[in-house]
């Protein structure tokens with residue numbers, strides 16, 4: 001889907017702001033603290049229900065106001081129009097509307113707005129803990145297979161219940177029930193991830209040759225327990241350790257993506273700039289793969305791309321972004337700092353100043 005109109009009310013420093021983005025490249029320019037990142041953040045919220053910045057949802061609401069609202073109109077790949085509304089108040093009450101209907105599940109909105117975010121912090125995909133990589137993987141699985149959200153949500157619920165029993169050292173019949181559920185759902189989640197990964201990984205590795213030809217990459221999905229065992233058997237094998245620790249130590253909640261360049265951990269072999277390009281490439285390719293599999297385009301949000309990427313890397317990254325033909329929102333202090341390709345004739349430019357947005 002692409003966004004045709006976006007209206008923000010009491011979102012960060014925007015009291016009321018409206019913009020009509022273009023179908024492809026949208027450039028958001030403005031001084032430090034003007035609201036560029038906040039604008040990208042609002043689109044991210046539509047696709048994920050939360051911010052990508054640290055802090056609570058209350059901090060997103062404009063100071064001294066009671067709630068924020070994001071409203072967007074968009075067009076999907078079939079040409080169908082959609083209207084999305086997302087409101088959250090200080091007490092945490094959330095209202096989500098899709099095409100005029102109040103919906104209970106966030107996934108109903110998220111599936112319409114697949115968003116790929118690239119900020120200077122996105123390098124956490126490599127430098128951060130395994131949870132970030134599982135989220136990355138789950139984004140891909142969910143957008144290709146929407147029912148996955150039900151499976152992962154049920155698994156997380158069972159994980160919580162089972163951990164609580166393990167913590168309280170409560171065994172017996174109740175424990176057996178949760179063990180069985182845990183093993184069933186855990187296998188399901190792992191199978192969905194594996195299915196996605198076996199399609200995505202070869203495409204990704206092939207595309208990485210273009211971005212960083214000097215390295216031979218390998219990315220291994222570790223499912224969260226010994227691959228030769230069923231989850232049930234792995235749980236039995238680790239029973240005494242799980243009883244001792246008081247939480248589940250095997251299962252898909254321990255899955256990991258091991259990233260190697262020339263056989264070594266990417267963190268120890270790639271430079272900081274190369275890591276950024278590596279991560280940016282992975283995100284571009286995940287969007288490309290989604291489009292190839294489903295015909296759905298994602299929306300790319302790019303905050304501060306110039307940071308730590310040299311001119312050649314910026315050029316490669318921007319060329320790949322533009323080639324996706326997806327809708328892009330790119331922020332910059334001024335447009336002169338961006339590669340030429342982002343400033344093409346079709347680029348729509350917006351100036352943000354003190355919480356107001358003007359098309360230039």
Ligand SMILES: Nc1ncnc2c1ncn2[C@@H]1O[C@H](COP(=O)(O)OP(=O)(O)OP(=O)(O)O)[C@@H](O)[C@H]1O
Pocket residue numbers: 011012013014030031032033034035036037038039058059060061062063
């Ligand atoms: N809840 C809020 N209410 C009002 N203003 C806020 C709120 N949260 C943040 N702000 C302000 O909004 C402004 C916009 O911040 P934002 O990070 O979007 O700016 P930016 O243009 O991306 O800046 P930079 O170029 O420095 O990254 C900041 O001045 C910030 O203090």
